[in-house]
Amino acid sequence: MTDDRESEAPQHAGLRRSLLVAGALVVAVVAAWAAVTIAAPHRFSGTVLQAPDPAPSMLGLMRDDGSALDLASFHGEVLLVYFGYLSCPDACPTTLSNVASARRRLGSTGERVRLLMISVDPERDSLAEIGEYVRSFDEGFVGATGDHAALDRVAAQYGIFFARGADLGPEYAVDHTATLMGIDTDGHLRIIWPAGIDIDRLVADLEELL
């Protein structure tokens, strides 16, 4: 009987119990944290739409290679759409440059990210020039423009406002909505990023969309 008691070694039993409890707790906390992290929706850095409709059509616009612009050709890729113009010296190059950097950072997955820049200034920007311009930032970028009627129609549906702005002598600056649109791999307009988006956040959001 004494042996039974002796063999118990209560200190061992107590220690083992504490360890079991601690271990179970750690597992529970880690599991809960993992569940929350995995299940929690990614916090996008822009406004997310829940619209089930496909992105508004870009019918009437031409790609920089002369062919008609068709959004369906971008299925399977994340398409970032930016409305700007070539003579825009600050906001436009900055946005294109940032997206190019983000694309580079994504490495091989960045292959499935494309940027479409639509010039709202067809008087000054020819298709060829637009193409050359966007590709100077990144080989995968695509340019497009169209006549005023088509531009008005497409821009209206994308919530883009543009109008001639401050007069700078013969060169005018076009005031325009500088938001960046994100169309996901299924062709739905998913997210609108405000102008001046941070590259890191853009990379994170792109990863989520891919």
Next chain:
Amino acid sequence: MTVSEAWTRPSPPGADEAAIYMVVKNDSGSQDRLLSASSPSCLVVTPHLTEIVDGVARMRESGLDELDMDPGSTLVMAPNAMHLMCLGLTGALEDGEVLEIALEFREAGTITARAVIEHR
């Protein structure tokens, strides 16, 4: 007065404008103001501000008071903010070259900066 980190982007085909960025630090110990700028590569250089308000990019000329510099202050010209707008480019800006720009200050006089042309 110190001007540093001047840079600009290569110009797209057919572009007549370029935005030049730099950092201007007033270490002279006295109040000063940027009066004007000029460059052999541009017809006119004027300071501009890009204001992105709720998503709309609007560009306008800087007011004079925006070019005032208190002693010890630093004026940072960077993308999507202030920049010196080079209007009427006399030639294309090529990657790797340098654009010379002269800044005239009320007290500090004329300071010439060399803006590197590179993709950023």
Next chain:
Amino acid sequence: MNPLRSGLGEDVLAPDPRNSGDGPLTAEGSVGADGVGRDSADGAAGVGDGRPLDHEVVSVETPGADLNGTGDDPLDVVRRVAGPTDHHRARVLDTGRVGSVDDVGARDALAVDDRIPREAAGRHSARAESEDDHGWDREAMRDAEHLVDGSDDWRLPGWTKGLILGLVVIFVAAMLFAVLQPVRVLPRIRLAPGFALVDADGQTITSEDGRGAITLYTFVPAGCGARCDGVHTTMDEVALLADDIDLAGAEFRTVTLVMGADPTEAASDRDAAAPSGSTWVAVDGDALNNVVGLGFARPTDPSAFSPAFAIVDGWGMIRGEYRYSTLADDGEKLLRHIDILGSELRNDRGFASFVYEAAHAFQCYP
């Protein structure tokens, strides 16, 4: 002999009838713990006499030994010699041994000591009685359990239970949230169209004017006249009452799009209609197709009256689209929804934004 359960959580120490009063323990008397159970003369029950112990005086048989679980610890020695006791008791150890007691999860004997009611001495009852009858401080008893480590039932430390309870609460709250949807949000239906139009006063009104503001749009055909009075009344009512809604500083605007009219016609329509604080904007031609037809997805027949409203938020998103049932209903419904939008604008910060994103994800729409 009392059957001993083995393993964790058992009542290791049970009175051993063998040691009825003649163990070396009782013979040695008290040890250094202050003031408690000094002597069997105080009425503390002797070990092994069959009566439950209130507290027990323990002496260290082998001074200098550390409690390190080797089996030579004073506790083991005591148990071997004195026999098991009821786990509700407190063990008062030689204060010299207190430091090393930590190794086996015990507490400072002096601290335990303080909580042991002095008057417990002499109050004894059958072991089957509840602990409370002993007059013990429950906390002291719990602490005492740790003192005689491993000797009690499977009881988790208090903080563990709290943590587990917290996790369960969070889980249940999440489930309830998903099911009951207490937070409602207005869906982000579509991008509001971009436009630049001219209003009845000749001013240019653009979609960008709505940045940072909540705008209520309505669409009336040119020359609608009295048929559209209800719409104008509703717009004004909503505008008036929306003033009372806190939209986190955002302005509330009303815009009436007059379809198929030029600015002059829009002006005369406005003058002929009931007084309205709304901005009357003319939209015609291509803009009518683009902005109203495609953008707002509304029918654009300038002669047909199809009353409708749209709420656009400060980021250019259409958050609500409304067709008519009755005029009265729509005014209230609009205000309700504007209120929902207002609370999202007010509260969507920091941690709460997780809740609102979840509400969007789970489609908790009114």
